[in-house]
Amino acid sequence: MSILDYFSAILLAGGVFFSFTGAIGLFRFPDFFTRVHAASVTDTIGVILIIAGLLLQTSFDLNIIKLLLILAILLLTSPTASHALAKSARHGGLLTLAESNRSNDR
Amino acid sequence: MTEVLIDLVLLGMLAMTALRVIFLKDLFAVVMLFSIFSFVSALIFINLDAVDVAFTEAAVGAGISTVLMLGTIALTGRTEKKNSHSSILHLVVVCVTGAALIYGTMDMPPFGNADNPIHQHVAPRYIEDSPKEVGLPNIVTSVLASYRGFDTLGETVVVFAAMIGVLSLLGTARPTNKRATPESGLAKHRVLHVVAKIIIPFIILFALYVQFHGDYGPGGGFQAGVIAAAALILYALVFGASFAHRIVSPRQLEVFAPLGVLLYASVGLVGMIKGANFLDYNVLASTAAAGQHYGIIIIELGVGLTVFAAMLGLFYAFSNQVERSNVQ
CATH class of the missing domain: 1.20.120.1200 (NADH-ubiquinone/plastoquinone oxidoreductase chain 6, subunit NuoJ)
Incomplete structure (x- = not known):
């Protein structure tokens, strides 16, 4: 294994770690907004790390451009999707955990 | 493994x-x-x-x-x-049917075996002869558009017929008010507006790529039509249907959908006029390979047009109906 392979393995492992924590958070976090937060971690840092790891695995050819395009599209659309999800939940009147606790205390 | x-x-x-x-x-x-x-x-x-x-x-x-x-x-x-009546009978019917189907699969040849009839019948001929006969790198497109051109014409007509059916149930979209402003869409979603504006041109570009590169890579008229329709649906969802109607009006869609089917069928008729069978592309140009290429590009265009018009037309019909029920 060359040194690039080691770097790639570290990046891929990091990506898998963040995707995995995102998945756990999606199940274990207490309310909707924290769950969206956890899921969007998978979309951003997880994707960046995995694609960076894959970039180191390719030789310099068309695949690099394809991977970078995938990265660009995902970085543009996934946070937008998370934003739209959270915003429409807000629009529909969903309160965050802190807010609903406060209104319960009153 | x-x-x-x-x-x-x-x-x-x-x-x-x-x-x-x-x-x-x-x-x-x-x-x-x-x-x-x-x-x-x-x-x-x-x-x-x-x-x-x-x-x-x-x-x-x-x-x-x-x-x-x-x-x-x-x-x-x-x-x-809520389903009030008991469903024991349904369960029995479903179980019996499922058991019969599973029993039927017992006689099927083993999955992925090279000696299976499907691998022995026409597939070897397509794989061996299609580079000579049709000359496209993507054999799937050769089979879909040339060898099975008649089936694909049928599929296109099915899409067209589905559009007619839904439109006759829901009614065609009425001309919307021309005074609509950007506020009528998801006005407060500034982020969505910006991202949609960035992405929609690329979606349309990708649709054109899929349309015209279907001979060489995966893709073709069906996928391209759906992707192009998705771009306009995104536009309609984010900015409001009346803005999308200004780009492609429901009236235009009612022209596009039959136009695609006609384009497809007329390629077949041209072949007949030139003395060959219906949808035989060999006679369309001086050499058989060039004729196949022309024929496939034109019929894929027809498929793309019809699918695009049908998908977008269905969406317009639904959104129009939703708007109408919101007003009432």
């Missing part, structure tokens, strides 16, 4: 999604699960090296049909009706 493992995991996910779809009463969640179902089956198709099918499944099943089903839910309501 790895592929089998991936297949098993994906099939397990597919089965779990299907079970959730059966037992959930919240139709909104069911629609989302259907979308996931389509994505998982697209992954399975990719694992089976059927990229063209996976492409279609992802574009149609996960993309457009999700939007259309959401439109239906907006019209009908979000929860399933």
Whole structure:
């Protein structure tokens, strides 16, 4: 294994770690907004790390451009999707955990 | 080994999604699960090296049909009706049918065996002769557009007929008020506006690429039409339907859909006039290979036009109906 392979393995492992924590958070976090937060971690840092790891695995050819395009599209659309999800939940009147606790205390 | 493992995991996910779809009463969640179902089956198709099918499944099943089903839910309501009568009889019928089907598969040849009839019959001929006869690198396109051109014409007509059926049920979209402003869409979603404006040109460009590169890579008229329709549906969702109507009006769609079918069928007629069979492209140009190339490009264009018009027309019909019911 060359040194690039080691770097790639570290990046891929990091990506898998963040995707995995995102998945756990999606199940274990207490309310909707924290769950969206956890899921969007998978979309951003997880994707960046995995694609960076894959970039180191390719030789310099068309695949690099394809991977970078995938990265660009995902970085543009996934946070937008998370934003739209959270915003429409807000629009529909969903309160965050802190807010609903406060209104319960009153 | 790895592929089998991936297949098993994906099939397990597919089965779990299907079970959730059966037992959930919240139709909104069911629609989302259907979308996931389509994505998982697209992954399975990719694992089976059927990229063209996976492409279609992802574009149609996960993309457009999700939007259309959401439109239906907006019209009908979000929860399933309570089923009052007992369903023992249904269960028995379903179990008997399922058992019969499983019994039927006993006689099927083993999965993936090279001696299976499907691998012995026409497939070797397509693989060996299509580079000479049709000359396209993508054999799937050669089979779909040339060898099975008549079937594909039928499929295009089915899409067209589906559009006619839905439009005759829901009514065509009426001309909308010309005074609509950007505020009528998702006005407060500044982020969505900006991102949609960035992405929509690329979606349309990609649709054109898929349309005209279908001879060489995965893709073709069906996928391209759906992707182009998805771009306009995104535009309509973010900015409001009246803005989308200004780009492609419902009236134009009613022209495009039959035009695509006619374009397809007229290629066949030209072949007949030149003295060959219906949809025989060999006589369209001086050499057979060039004729095949022309024929396939034109019929793919016809398919793309019809699919685009049908998908967008369905969406317009649903959104128009939703708007009308919101007004009342």
